[in-house]
Amino acid sequence: MKMVHDRLKERTLLIVKHDGVARGLMGDIITRFERVGLKIVAMELIAATDDMGVEHYPDSEEWMAKVGRRTLSEYKEKGIDPVKRLGTGVAVEIGKLVKDWLVEYLTMGPVLAMVFEGPEAVKIGRKLVGDTLPVNALPGTIRGDFSWDNADLANDQKRPFYNLVHASGTVDEAKEEIELWFSDKELLDYPVNVHKPMGYFGKMS
Amino acid sequence: MRGAKFPSMEQTFMMVKPDGVKRGLIGRIFKQLEEAGLKLVAARMIQASDQQARKNYPGTDKWLIGMGEKTWKNYEEDAARIKKDLGTLDKKEIGQKIYEGLVKYLTSGPLVITVWEGNEAVKIVRKLAGSTDPTTADVGTMRGNWGYDTPQLAVKSGRIVFQTLVHISDSPEEAKREISHWFGDKFENLGDYEKVDYSGAFDIFK
Numbered sequence: 439m440k441m442v443h444d445r446l447k448e449r450t451l452l453i454v455k456h457d458g459v460a461r462g463l464m465g466d467i468i469t470r471f472e473r474v475g476l477k478i479v480a481m482e483l484i485a486a487t488d489d490m491g492v493e494h495y496p497d498s499e500e501w502m503a504k505v506g507r508r509t510l511s512e513y514k515e516k517g518i519d520p521v522k523r524l525g526t527g528v529a530v531e532i533g534k535l536v537k538d539w540l541v542e543y544l545t546m547g548p549v550l551a552m553v554f555e556g557p558e559a560v561k562i563g564r565k566l567v568g569d570t571l572p573v574n575a576l577p578g579t580i581r582g583d584f585s586w587d588n589a590d591l592a593n594d595q596k597r598p599f600y601n602l603v604h605a606s607g608t609v610d611e612a613k614e615e616i617e618l619w620f621s622d623k624e625l626l627d628y629p630v631n632v633h634k635p636m637g638y639f640g641k642m643s
Numbered sequence: 644m645r646g647a648k649f650p651s652m653e654q655t656f657m658m659v660k661p662d663g664v665k666r667g668l669i670g671r672i673f674k675q676l677e678e679a680g681l682k683l684v685a686a687r688m689i690q691a692s693d694q695q696a697r698k699n700y701p702g703t704d705k706w707l708i709g710m711g712e713k714t715w716k717n718y719e720e721d722a723a724r725i726k727k728d729l730g731t732l733d734k735k736e737i738g739q740k741i742y743e744g745l746v747k748y749l750t751s752g753p754l755v756i757t758v759w760e761g762n763e764a765v766k767i768v769r770k771l772a773g774s775t776d777p778t779t780a781d782v783g784t785m786r787g788n789w790g791y792d793t794p795q796l797a798v799k800s801g802r803i804v805f806q807t808l809v810h811i812s813d814s815p816e817e818a819k820r821e822i823s824h825w826f827g828d829k830f831e832n833l834g835d836y837e838k839v840d841y842s843g844a845f846d847i848f849k
Contacts, residue, residue, distance in 0.1 A: 456836070459683065459836070460836055460837060460838060460839055461839050462674075462677035462678065462680075462838065462839065462840065463677070464670075464673050464674075464677060464683065465670045465671060465672070465673030465674025465675070465676075465677050465678075466670065466674060467670070468669050468670030468673060469667075469670030469671055469674065470670070471670070472667035472668075472669060472670050473667065478664070478669065478688065479688075480688055481669075481686060481687065481688035481755060482686065482687050482688070483683060483684075483685055483686040483687070483833055484833075485831075485833050547835075547836040548683075548833035548836065550683075550686065624688075626688060626689075626690050626753045628661070628664070628665065628752040628753055629665065629752075630665055630667065631665050631666050631667070632667060
């Protein structure tokens with residue numbers, strides 16, 4: 439069981455990717471996180487290098503397979519032969535291709551990287567962001583409200599599919615990602631006004 | 644807009660102050676500028692040191708006395724009230740108190756420092772921020788929408804300096820000074836991209 443203090447201090451990394459920056463959606467996205475009560479503890483507009491991009495995404499076969507399966511399931515639904523389209527039907531292989539595209543996406547222009555903090559920040563963040571595939575992302579989520587791209591179209595155009603934001607998938611991923619994007623002293627602490635009525639400091643007096 | 648160069652293309656400095664950060668208004672403030680077509684070219688969240696906040700202001704005798712004069716004007720030259728609230732009538736002493744208050748305000752929590760680029764950016768961002776007095780700031784401006792603090796309230800609550808949500812550059816020259824003061828050596832213009840609002844603005848006659 440984690441101590442109350444630690445539970446209040448869970449952190450997640452949120453990146454507004456370059457399509458979100460160029461489209462002028464940073465404010466909308468930040469507001470959704472502020473409104474839900476998460477505290478923004480770091481922010482920087484960054485032009486990520488290739489190395490950062492490669493390090494940002496996991497290298498494990500497990501992750502590659504998960505990412506590959508996402509494309510495979512979209513292809514299956516649409517009756518597309520992955521071998522014809524991508525030269526392979528193996529999830530891990532497709533995952534490697536997708537990682538290259540993701541790195542390209544993360545480095546195509548400046549991105550706004552931020553760290554948000556609060557109880558279950560990772561899960562709350564993922565919920566606000568919505569499903570990875572815009573077509574599955576519900577209205578009211580960031581991707582559901584602001585995007586329409588899909589892997590099938592994007593792959594034909596030899597590009598990654600654009601889904602506006604990156605949000606950490608798990609608490610462990612968040613830790614690694616935050617270390618990559620920010621130094622310890624860039625993570626700030628301060629009281630947020632809404633936290634009192636939200637129970638952050640305990641029972642309201 | 645990518646690489647577009649002409650005289651009215653400007654950069655301006657905008658800082659969300661601690662009250663804007665604590666009240667959860669960063670997103671709304673960004674949105675106002677994004678919707679006006681402005682392009683974000685640099686941004687960081689920082690905790691200012693005492694020195695960094697102090698050096699943001701001239702701090703000269705002339706400036707201190709000027710701040711004192713402004714306070715006299717805010718009090719409609721009512722010496723009795725000035726004496727009661729601030730404990731002195733001396734303009735420079737009042738200026739010094741305000742100076743300390745400003746430093747305290749800027750270091751009371753994190754700041755979001757940003758640089759925005761666009762046609763007539765300095766004037767446009769000033770207009771969007773609105774007058775610092777929330778009782779007269781236009782509706783639709785940041786301070787008109789979200790501001791409530793006044794010099795009088797600040798003095799009564801012992802802060803002296805009133806909270807204005809954001810700081811906005813007065814002129815392109817001032818913007819340059821503020822960018823270098825707040826970003827320092829770390830400043831890098833990341834504006835080599837096209838903001839969608841400006842799409843076609845430069846090639847419509849090609």
